[in-house]
Amino acid sequence: MTHSQTMEALSRIGTLLRSFAWQQAEAAGLTPTQAQILARLAARGPSRTGTLAADLGVTQPTISDAVAALLRKGHVVRAPDPEDGRAVLLRLTSSGRQEAEAAITPPPAIVAALETLPAADRDALQRGLVSLIRALQVARAIPVQRMCVTCAHFRPHAHDDAARPHHCAFVDAAFGDAALRIDCGDHEDAAEDDLAPLWARFSKVA
Ligand code: SF4
Structure with missing residues (x-):
């Protein structure tokens, strides 16, 4: 397989993953970035916004906007960082944890396809x-x-x-x-x- 064919294969699968993630996020009233933040908090536990931005590869303004929306929706809250009194962590609320579960659910089509291998x-x-x-x-x-x-x-x-x-x-x-x-x-x-x-x-x- 040439590199271009590998890229084509990854792109096809990436399209399915993105499309499913967007549908899931939209159904929950979230943007894809908001859903990704909830999923990262579920995986990493309470985190600083800078860590989330680096994890997701997005800019500070993008993460700030998404976090502000999640705070308004009640899916995350701010909490003091026990390791640094001047820093603030974001953590999931119970509604945020529920949405995070949905956000990390893999597309059934991918799961079914993997099972055939x-x-x-x-x-x-x-x-x-x-x-x-x-x-x-x-x-x-x-x-x-x-x-x-x-x-x-x-x-x-x-x-x-x-x-x-x-x-x-x-x-x-x-x-x-x-x-x-x-x-x-x-x-x-x-x-x-x-x-x-x-x-x-x-x-x-x-
Ligand atoms: S990454 Fe996790 S599963 Fe893998 S070796 Fe380390 S602790 Fe074990």
Whole structure:
């Protein structure tokens, strides 16, 4: 497959994901950015607006407008940051949590399509996506992601089991490529010097 064909394939899937997200957001009376903020707060917990802007790759004015609307709608509230008395965190209200659940629901068509793939293909797909996202992260083309491949708890190819070769030391469990996380709440940054060896151990076994 040429790069242009890969772009075409990603674009087709991206169109479906965007279209579904917009429909979900519209049905909830939200803009797509507002829905994304709620989803990020559900994944990360209480956060500063600057962190949300960096996560979503949007400007400060855009995030400020969206947050103001979410405050008016009662989906988020401001709370003091226990780590910095001068800073403010945003956190979800119960209505915001409900909307966040809807916002992170995957399109049923994608779920059904994934179910048709053999397990080996799902593993290969997730592995390829993780590799692509890591390369974009290294090139600083996308915000930093909380991925297994950059996590201090990740033990790639720790098990002699083709279905579940990796190990998460945080939950002390083996897992396979299809379960590689892109945004994990338990992620802990690996030390800078450990990143390259970690990646080498993960990627040396195709
Ligand atoms: S804590 Fe999360 S990101 Fe880290 S290895 Fe475990 S599952 Fe992966």
